[in-house]
Amino acid sequence: MNNKSWKFKNAAVTALSALLMLSLCGCWSYQELNNYSYVVGLGIDKGSSPGRFRIIEQLAVPSALKKGGGKDGDGGGTESFWNVESDGDTVFATIRDITRKVQRKPFYGHNKVLVFGNEIAREGIFPFIDFFVRDSEPRSTTWLVVAKNKADEILHHKPHLEKIPADKIEKILESHIYTSSYHNIQVREFVENMLSEGQAAVVPIIEIYEQKIIPSESKEEKGGSSRGGDEKKKPDTVLMINNCAVFKDYRMVGQLDNIESRSYSFVTNNAKGGIIVIDSPEGKEKLDIEFYGVKSKIKPIIKDEKPSISVTVKIRCGLADQQSKKNYATPEKLKKIGEKVNAEVKKEIMDCISKSKEMKADIFGFGNEIYRKSPKTWKKLKNNWDEEYKKLDVQVKVEANVEGTATIRSIAKPGEDK
Amino acid sequence: MIWFEIILLTAIGAAGIMEPIRKRWRKELVVYIVIFLLGSALLILQTAGVKMPFLVDEISKFFKNVLHLSYD
Amino acid sequence: MQLEKGRFSSLELLFLVAGLMQGSIYVSTYTFSNTPRDEWLALLISWSIFLPFALMYLKLSEKYPGDSLVGIHDKVYGGLAGKILSAVYCMYFIISSAMNFRFPSAFLTINFMIATPVIAFAFFLVALCLFATTAGGVETVARLGIFNSVAVVASLLLYLVLLIPKIELPHFFPILDVPPKKLLHSVHIITSEYMGELFVLSSILPYVSDRNLLRKNYFRGISLGNFSFLLVAFLVTGVLGNEAAIFTGPLVETTRLVEVMNINARIEFVFMGFLIITAFYKCLILFYVTLVSITELLALRSYKLFALPLSLLIFSLVMLTNENGPATAAAGRNSWAFVSLIMLMIIPLVTSFVSLMKTAFRKTGR
Structure with a gap:
């Protein structure tokens, strides 16, 4: 060459x-x-005119977060978050429209929560x-x-411990354990x-809970606080998850209360910990049973092409608190407590199943289990699953193993605890 | 834009064409020019906004409508 | 006719074969829309159907050692017919290359860098392939294989470890409850488009140095490629279940669900890196094969000379393919599997048959 x-x-x-x-520098x-x-948070509510809806975007204010800002009000300044709203007909167009108000392009990769207003949830x-x-x-x-x-009430609510409402909602959700x-x-x-045939979904409902605070006498004697108006019973509000919404075909069709929601968690293997309150086996006092390990199994049984479901829930628990002076730290008494827990949890689960049947909402995924076990049977049932679900025979078996009474037997004086 | 493209393509083509010219490879020179012109023409016509026939689509339609070999 | 002096070992062939198959992993979207739950089944069926074809490709290459695809066609079909068939294959390789260059570029821009034009990625892919073939040739192509395969398998194993908490075994059930047409569609695409592409290696097999280990390493490479596919199928089905059918990139979506210690790990950027590597490698192999096939067909003296005009041609075809994106996607999903079936499986089968007949007649003639 x-x-x-x-x-x-x-x-x-x-x-x-x-x-x-040129391609390497990125x-x-x-x-x-x-x-x-x-x-960090997004809310969707019904709009001001029919057919329109409102989107509320909660934007984090990094400079305020760094300084540790967070004062009253909600309009920028030292506030750690800023809520921006816009009305529109479609989601993406409305979201883009918000850029006319916000000088920087919103980035959705860090969005933690999506809050739907109740009215929108009911409509779909x-x-x-x-x-x-x-x-x-x-x-x-x-x-x-x-x-x-x-939704905008929720996103406008200033949290007490966190700086941003969306953070608070995320932390509350993580506390479900x-x-x-x-x-x-x-x-x-x-x-x-929603994509699974016949399946319904359960979504937590968040609300603003008012807890009344009565100022102490010493403050009143001193001439009251610096706040004006009616200080004696000024409510303090907190965000709280209370009840769960049941969604079918993307529409809210009903609600489960807290006990029913817990039963749902038991059956679907989502329960990680909590307290079950039962009546004492030897009296009217209450016992708090803490459960810390739940394993459940849903087994479909197909007999003569007629399906039924067997639910087995195994709970590991212990006596965490009692109002009675009795000593329950004996195998026989723990066994009785276990039986009480079995009965209580079984009743709660059956109530939850009945409620879901009333709503014609298969929240537990029984239809999916039948489909996995016998696709042929499911093909016959799926077109009329709402009615079939109401008639579905569900057997529940609860096996609670009360492992102990924590660190003590009883705080009653010796002789009183028998 | 198109003129810039034409000049750039000419420069690139000229850079590569030196070797067959120097070695006096006639067949290679012809093939080089043909493929280069074909590629350049396609590129320039597309930049100019001329609608080009899309071979994959034509083959696909042939298989679907004539041979009835298609999953849709 | 051998165009270059470069040689590579059969161990490098192993990773080259695996790399060519793995190049389809990250863009295997068509099959999940048909069989989101039974992808593993479609893979196993495809594997069993394809194995005899893989053996056939190898036997054809062993029967004509030193001859690439064009040479084999010349010897089997004779002068004019062989040349016409080789010309058709060259056209097929050019179009296939354009589609393969375009797919990862479009994938990256849709999923990661929306503001970047597709052409930017396509340009860099084409330029890299041009550089690799002119600077190195087949040795460079083969040498990159080990890096590519190890990277892909390591990334898949990493995803597996991080996604174990998200994998739900009920997503795999019920087994065998899939409409036969959809299963057939998936098997067809996997066999002809993903696995059938191994036929292009007929142009590269003459350059393997240690031919005694060729067969073993060839099938080991296929096994490694299939293992990677199965890993992807297990991951996507386990994490997404039936939801995999709605996504245009099921594997991307799966990697987006990685949460390390309740923090979103944003690990899909790792995925993006490996996508570029593996897609580049497949494009490189296709580019090299196209280049070598055209050079041999026209009996030219050097293939490196034509790398530049061919890359320009392919780049302009990528631009054209990109303009007709929906048509390309529809073709790839529905009818291109039949084109691949004919080009990569039926015609090679006929070629093998004709070659056998010729050998038999020659023997009886004597």
């Missing part, structure tokens, strides 16, 4: 390498972090959920909740349930 051609080739290779190096369509605003959320699954920016691991009234009285659900799981 002669010198000239070698030099030429070298030059061509160098030029091509330099061109390719600058193409990059955006600086401070060109984005970060959406199908028109609103497509964007959150289809678009690559919002994550399908976003938590889904339904507001008791309006302490009570199991609600089932936290992500957008992905919700859509999966």
